[in-house]
Amino acid sequence: MIWAILPLVAMVTLISASDQPCTAMGGTCQYDSNKCRGSYFSGKCSGSRHRRCCTRTAIEQSTGDCSGVTIISRDSWGARRPRSTSTIHTPVRDFFIHHTKGRTCATFSTCVSQMKGIQNYHMNNKRWSDIGYSFLVGEDGKIYEGRGWDRVGAHTLGYNRLGLAASFMGNFMTYTPRKAALDAVKALIQCGISKGKISHSYALFGHRDVGSTKCPGRALYNLIRTWPRFHAHSPK
Ligand SMILES: [Zn+2]
Incomplete structure (x- = not known):
């Protein structure tokens, strides 16, 4: 035997x-x-x-693909594998700004916990294939990789194949994000242009420009109206 x-x-x-x-x-x-x-x-x-x-706790790791801004990789925040993916045609012509309308986070560990919660909500409750946004940003001034540069997202109904999107974690109706977070998104856009993922002639929009929503919040929306290439062309 x-x-x-x-x-x-x-x-x-x-x-x-x-x-x-x-x-x-x-x-x-x-x-x-x-x-x-x-x-x-x-x-x-x-x-x-x-x-x-x-691992038991999250270990901070950057994708390393942008200079001047840290992008925390999906693996680093412990993203679940998407149920499916679809490749977006780049460079995109539009860039959309959102807010999560949830809690803010100002440290790596709290932002990681937010990211996991948002992904679970999008996959389990909304039944999307993955976290909706291309990127998110914390009040810690770091970008957190969502679907990333090359995937069609689920963020701006009717425009998901035309643009990428960044979402500020928090509710920005009455106050704006910290400078570090704002600077991070500006640097992310510049990085996307230099990588050929965002067109040089892109236009910037708030979600509310193309949907019946207050997103990205009144205070944040009023701020991005002063950013370069805001409404540089009209939405389709
Ligand atoms: Zn939105």
Whole structure:
């Protein structure tokens, strides 16, 4: 009987051994369609490429693809894998500003927690394939990667294939975001232009310009009206 059991024992040992890099980080190997408390890491778990290492707490990591602004990667904030994706045609002609109308966050850990909550709400309650926005920004002055540069979002009904969007985390009806957050979004737009993701002749809009909503809030909307290329062309 031993001869039948031994290979099985060896196989089980082999599998757990190849999860060792994750275990050594204090993480757990799980499928990345699931929620993760911390950050996701690739290449540290056995089996499918979707079986990834989820750490206990989030570890700050930038995408590194823009100078002058930090973009916290999806893996860093522990994003779940999208149910599906659709590639957007770039460079886009429009850029939309939103607010989440939720709570603000001013530290990495609270912004990460906001990001997870927003993604869960969009995927579970709204039944979208992923977090709706292309990017979000915290009062910590960091950009948090949503669907990113190359995916069609779910942010501005009727315009999702024409533009990318950034959403300020918070409710900006009566007061504006901190300068650090405002500067981060301005730098993000410049970065998008330099990467060929946003057209040089883009136009900036608030969500309320093309939808029946107060988004991105009265105070923030009045501010972005002073930004470059605001209404540089009319929406389609
Ligand atoms: Zn909006």
